[in-house]
Amino acid sequence: MIRRLICACLALTLALGSARAMDRDELRAAWREMAEARTEGSPYAERPDAEAFALGALTDEAQRDALALTNFARRLAGLEPVALDALYTLRAQAGALVLAANDELNHEPARPAGMPDDLYEVGCAGTSMGNIAKFNWMRPSILLDGVTYFLRDDGDFNLESLGHRRWALNPCMAATGFGLANAASGNSYVAMYAVDMGNADAAWDHVAWPSEGAFPVELMRAGLPWSVTLNPQNYDAAGSRPVVTLTEEVSGASFRFDFASGTGDGFCRLDTGGYGAGPCLIFRPDTAAAGIEEYVQNQIWTVEAAGLRGTDGSEKSLRYTCEMASVYPQDVANVELDMLEAKLRAGETLQLRAAVIPAYADDLRVAWRSSDETVASVDANGLVTAAGPGSCEIIAESANGRCDTCAVAVE
Numbered sequence: 001m002i003r004r005l006i007c008a009c010l011a012l013t014l015a016l017g018s019a020r021a022m023d024r025d026e027l028r029a030a031w032r033e034m035a036e037a038r039t040e041g042s043p044y045a046e047r048p049d050a051e052a053f054a055l056g057a058l059t060d061e062a063q064r065d066a067l068a069l070t071n072f073a074r075r076l077a078g079l080e081p082v083a084l085d086a087l088y089t090l091r092a093q094a095g096a097l098v099l100a101a102n103d104e105l106n107h108e109p110a111r112p113a114g115m116p117d118d119l120y121e122v123g124c125a126g127t128s129m130g131n132i133a134k135f136n137w138m139r140p141s142i143l144l145d146g147v148t149y150f151l152r153d154d155g156d157f158n159l160e161s162l163g164h165r166r167w168a169l170n171p172c173m174a175a176t177g178f179g180l181a182n183a184a185s186g187n188s189y190v191a192m193y194a195v196d197m198g199n200a201d202a203a204w205d206h207v208a209w210p211s212e213g214a215f216p217v218e219l220m221r222a223g224l225p226w227s228v229t230l231n232p233q234n235y236d237a238a239g240s241r242p243v244v245t246l247t248e249e250v251s252g253a254s255f256r257f258d259f260a261s262g263t264g265d266g267f268c269r270l271d272t273g274g275y276g277a278g279p280c281l282i283f284r285p286d287t288a289a290a291g292i293e294e295y296v297q298n299q300i301w302t303v304e305a306a307g308l309r310g311t312d313g314s315e316k317s318l319r320y321t322c323e324m325a326s327v328y329p330q331d332v333a334n335v336e337l338d339m340l341e342a343k344l345r346a347g348e349t350l351q352l353r354a355a356v357i358p359a360y361a362d363d364l365r366v367a368w369r370s371s372d373e374t375v376a377s378v379d380a381n382g383l384v385t386a387a388g389p390g391s392c393e394i395i396a397e398s399a400n401g402r403c404d405t406c407a408v409a410v411e
Contacts, residue, residue, distance in 0.1 A: 021213025095126025146190030174198030
């Protein structure tokens with residue numbers, strides 16, 4: 001007999017504020033508020049047993065932590081928060097138990113031998129209508145690992161659809177629930193009920209990921225795809241011939257994708273399958289070919305999508321900018337000058353350059369000064385001008401006090 005969940009999951013929402021794109025400080029404040037509210041310890045109020053078919057239950061705190069991360073991501077994407085639903089939580093928990101009993105990841109799992117029919121049916125409702133994941137580890141943060149996996153949609157298996165991400169970031173979603181169970185082998189199975197359309201009247205145009213504004217670099221890595229889900233009430237996917245240009249403004253690297261031909265500087269696809277709330281532009285740049293090894297803080301990415309057609313027959317386009325930012329402060333570790341000593345004659349100039357390490361630090365500003373301006377002066381850009389005979393030091397200093405010097409001798 002299916003056990004009742006210990007807690008009745010109420011409609012919980014995260015206080016998110018407006019859907020306006022966040023800057024770096026707002027991003028960190030939102031992350032810090034979420035992280036500080038997290039709980040430690042076992043996620044189980046009652047541990048499930050995949051061999052005895054005991055359903056088990058998650059703690060209120062574990063459910064709320066997973067919900068908070070989901071809503072943090074939805075805020076990034078400009079979407080309304082969702083709530084926990086008791087029925088969805090029951091289905092997700094039963095779904096995780098069925099998966100653990102089979103020790104196999106499958107949206108349509110076979111009935112484990114001996115499992116009661118009613119429990120199996122509820123579990124199938126959770127697996128077929130949810131995001132599911134398998135991990136070969138177990139730790140208190142395993143639910144958060146699952147939500148992060150769904151958002152990132154790692155690996156090539158789901159590349160052509162990004163179904164996990166699109167369901168988690170479905171604008172029409174109003175409620176969800178989470179489940180967790182462990183197989184006898186030690187594998188952990190996470191389920192998130194995702195196919196909910198309780199907010200069908202939501203106002204939205206498109207859902208971008210990585211999203212506009214400051215975006216957590218911790219949720220992005222080389223090899224992960226970008227996506228733009230289009231509202232089918234606004235866009236005619238069949239009549240569109242999308243071309244997307246992705247540009248990293250600091251380095252100047254640019255990637256072009258022609259979705260009609262499926263060609264470009266990496267993978268691209270316009271998926272019209274029934275995932276989430278609409279068709280999706282999926283593109284994965286070949287960053288390595290452009291000399292970009294990884295996504296890091298301070299990169300500025302601009303996405304421009306042309307060739308779109310509205311449902312009214314009009315031509316449409318999209319453009320937005322994403323700033324990669326860490327959710328944690330990144331201090332300057334060192335400053336390095338390109339020259340450590342120099343000899344000049346009075347009146348000569350020398351251009352010094354300072355490298356701030358790491359380049360993804362929060363504040364890359366450098367202040368320049370001379371230890372003796374009667375010998376040589378330096379402007380705000382590191383241009384040294386020799387004044388008179390003697391020796392001095394030209395100092396480049398970061399905002400947090402890291403510095404390097406160049407010894408200058410003037411004849």
